[in-house]
Amino acid sequence: MILLLEQKEPKLSGDIKITGSKSESNRLLLLQALFGNFKIKNLSNSNDSEVMQKALASKEKTVDIHHAGTAMRFLTAYFAAFEGRETILTGSSRMQERPIKLLVDALRDLGADITYLKNEGYAPLYIKGKKLEKNKVSLAANVSSQYISALMMVGASMPNGLEIELLGQITSVPYIEMTRSLLTQLGIESSFKGQLIKIAPAGKSTIPEMTVESDWSSASYFYSLAALCDSAKLKISSYKENSLQGDSVLAELYTKLGVKTTFLENAVLLEKENKPKPQRVAFDLANSPDIAQTIAVTCYGMGVACDLTGLHTLKIKETDRLEALKAELSKLGANISVTDKSLHLEGVTNFQSEVTIKTYQDHRMAMAFAPFALRAPILFEDAEVVNKSYPDFWNDFKTLGFKIKEV
Numbered sequence: 001m002i003l004l005l006e007q008k009e010p011k012l013s014g015d016i017k018i019t020g021s022k023s024e025s026n027r028l029l030l031l032q033a034l035f036g037n038f039k040i041k042n043l044s045n046s047n048d049s050e051v052m053q054k055a056l057a058s059k060e061k062t063v064d065i066h067h068a069g070t071a072m073r074f075l076t077a078y079f080a081a082f083e084g085r086e087t088i089l090t091g092s093s094r095m096q097e098r099p100i101k102l103l104v105d106a107l108r109d110l111g112a113d114i115t116y117l118k119n120e121g122y123a124p125l126y127i128k129g130k131k132l133e134k135n136k137v138s139l140a141a142n143v144s145s146q147y148i149s150a151l152m153m154v155g156a157s158m159p160n161g162l163e164i165e166l167l168g169q170i171t172s173v174p175y176i177e178m179t180r181s182l183l184t185q186l187g188i189e190s191s192f193k194g195q196l197i198k199i200a201p202a203g204k205s206t207i208p209e210m211t212v213e214s215d216w217s218s219a220s221y222f223y224s225l226a227a228l229c230d231s232a233k234l235k236i237s238s239y240k241e242n243s244l245q246g247d248s249v250l251a252e253l254y255t256k257l258g259v260k261t262t263f264l265e266n267a268v269l270l271e272k273e274n275k276p277k278p279q280r281v282a283f284d285l286a287n288s289p290d291i292a293q294t295i296a297v298t299c300y301g302m303g304v305a306c307d308l309t310g311l312h313t314l315k316i317k318e319t320d321r322l323e324a325l326k327a328e329l330s331k332l333g334a335n336i337s338v339t340d341k342s343l344h345l346e347g348v349t350n351f352q353s354e355v356t357i358k359t360y361q362d363h364r365m366a367m368a369f370a371p372f373a374l375r376a377p378i379l380f381e382d383a384e385v386v387n388k389s390y391p392d393f394w395n396d397f398k399t400l401g402f403k404i405k406e407v
């Protein structure tokens with residue numbers, strides 16, 4: 001589906017409700033399967049959470065998690081420790097290119113029986129579930145924190161718990177902290193000091209319910225809208241100041257781009273401030289990689305030069321996000337350069353109109369470019385990619401007065 005998006009009104013106001021964080025949801029679904037029958041409130045309605053739910057309920061041998069990175073990584077550990085279950089864990093063609101070797105090696109060190117069915121280091125995997133009794137493992141921590149979160153959650157189900165030694169630079173740290181906080185809320189003890197994580201074995205949880213905060217990565221697109229408007233008053237819910245999600249750093253980062261955040265009861269109010277825009281901004285996004293695309297497009301649309309660093313994980317996400325950003329921003333007229341871990345953009349204001357953005361099967365390519373419609377009409381190939389994390393995305397834009405046409 002190709003969508004044309006237009007918005008000529010530079011003043012926006014509205015009230016948007018976003019469902020639960022997909023990161024928190026997919027952790028809680030796994031923890032629910034492992035430790036107890038607690039209810040989950042405000043669960044994400046994303047495709048990634050749907051496939052996670054289906055996979056955990058499935059009795060089939062083959063489990064297909066499509067594009068969901070968290071599901072792939074979390075379930076590899078889950079099925080490896082599921083005594084007696086034999087599983088073929090597979091995903092989309094892109095998932096079969098996203099590396100999993102570090103996690104498989106760590107699980108094999110713990111005694112797991114996992115075989116690669118196609119290419120060494122990649123899904124599909126053949127997993128013969130076993131009781132994992134060793135309790136110490138080490139792995140490189142600079143590729144994906146999802147491997148570490150997977151080991152932490154499944155580690156709590158092992159008879160002796162798990163000690164995880166992290167080697168080298170640790171990436172996406174808030175996601176590791178999120179996993180730890182959820183374990184703590186379920187009464188599972190853990191520590192994370194320096195390069196060492198210790199997880200104690202869990203008992204059955206007696207917690208009746210857990211509530212998921214709404215998704216901050218999804219909120220980023222409204223920050224971008226507010227930054228690109230002359231005036232904006234957007235209320236988005238349900239959010240809290242003390243978030244488990246690293247992407248809540250948006251509230252701080254976007255003050256530099258003229259957006260004021262006020263925390264209300266259960267919501268945030270985003271308002272455009274009337275102050276001169278900066279010439280150039282620089283952000284290190286190693287702790288919040290999922291908002292890199294949003295920020296790059298906001299800066300481009302504002303005519304603000306930017307230097308984004310800490311982007312070493314972007315090449316192995318839904319697509320190579322650095323190359324995809326370079327290609328699509330260039331089509332809009334940007335002067336952009338990328339390395340394998342950074343992006344640099346000059347501030348220009350001569351924008352191309354009616355450009356068709358390729359989305360590369362990456363939900364965030366569509367959603368990050370959508371606010372640019374405030375500058376010029378823009379088209380999207382495969383607009384339905386948003387379903388991966390935010391199925392209501394285009395409808396929510398419609399409620400803010402954006403004109404959307406299928407072409």
Ligand SMILES: O=C(O)C1=C[C@@H](OP(=O)(O)O)[C@@H](O)[C@H](O)C1
Nearest residue numbers: 023070144145146172175289313
């Ligand atoms: O644990 C998680 O929920 C996630 C961790 C991050 O991945 P990496 O740790 O691979 O950077 C993030 O990009 C992804 O969207 C969700």
Ligand SMILES: C=C(OP(=O)(O)O)C(=O)O
Nearest residue numbers: 067068069070290317318
């Ligand atoms: C990278 C992402 O997801 P995942 O790795 O879970 O597929 C994302 O949602 O931006």
